[in-house]
């Protein structure tokens with residue numbers, strides 16, 4: 464039975480202020496290899512502690528436990544920032560929305576005075592989330608530097624440079640805190656915790672709790688479990704990076720079914736995702752390799768090759784959000 468590879472990220476962890484190229488290359492090679500087949504890898508010893516994940520989950524849990532009318536005041540309206548109630552996100556046409564709730568925070572939007580943090584109900588919310596975003600940015604840049612070596616890019620800082628605007632206003636990177644509530648009554652037909660999908664951007668850092676349920680789809684169509692590993696995080700390739708690497712790295716579909724066992728149904732699942740995106744003003748057409756893509760282009764989210772060539776990263780992302788939210 465295949466299983467998602469584990470990479471010890473310690474030599475490149477964000478607790479080191481400087482990392483030698485040889486360390487980036489060693490870790491990058493292993494990550495690259497995992498990404499070719501699985502599109503996913505576990506990273507151990509990244510320098511982001513489980514305590515900081517727990518702290519974030521604690522403040523967001525305080526928010527999620529508020530009555531619906533309180534949470535409704537923070538619905539996601541502008542800049543992909545705010546609360547999404549159960550069923551809001553529809554990843555598969557014609558199916559009910561996912562049985563999950565989430566709080567989404569586009570990092571750059573935190574500079575917009577019109578966005579509303581729920582700090583009046585949970586005082587530490589924005590402080591904790593912003594501090595976590597900074598750690599995610601640092602880790603994402605390290606991963607991108609390692610990956611540049613893994614991909615043997617001529618310019619080993621190219622990937623991190625394309626993403627250096629993370630947390631700024633011209634970048635769609637975002638932090639999403641997810642809560643999968645207990646299932647107390649039968650769900651709607653075809654409703655599950657998280658419908659099968661691929662992520663839109665470059666990479667996703669995923670901090671899941673120990674409950675489990677996430678599955679990834681292998682090339683032969685079978686699913687394998689992304690079994691939670693204590694203190695390890697999951698890292699996966701998203702669509703834009705698959706495209707930019709001309710398919711060298713795989714953006715792997717993933718999903719979370721609804722548990723069938725009674726005790727598991729009652730167990731809440733928590734996760735935190737950090738979606739890493741490049742600068743919005745870049746053209747989607749700027750790939751990292753010169754192989755001619757037009758011949759073997761597999762559709763990126765329903766867009767034809769010609770349509771895609773016209774778009775900036777920001778415009779491309781806008782088309783995706785329109786598609787998945789009611």
Ligand SMILES: O=C(O)CCC(=O)C(=O)O
Pocket residue numbers: 639641657662669671677717733734735736
């Ligand atoms: O909750 C999880 O573990 C996965 C979340 C996810 O895949 C997503 O939000 O894109």
Ligand SMILES: [Fe+2]
Pocket residue numbers: 660661662667717
């Ligand atoms: Fe995802």
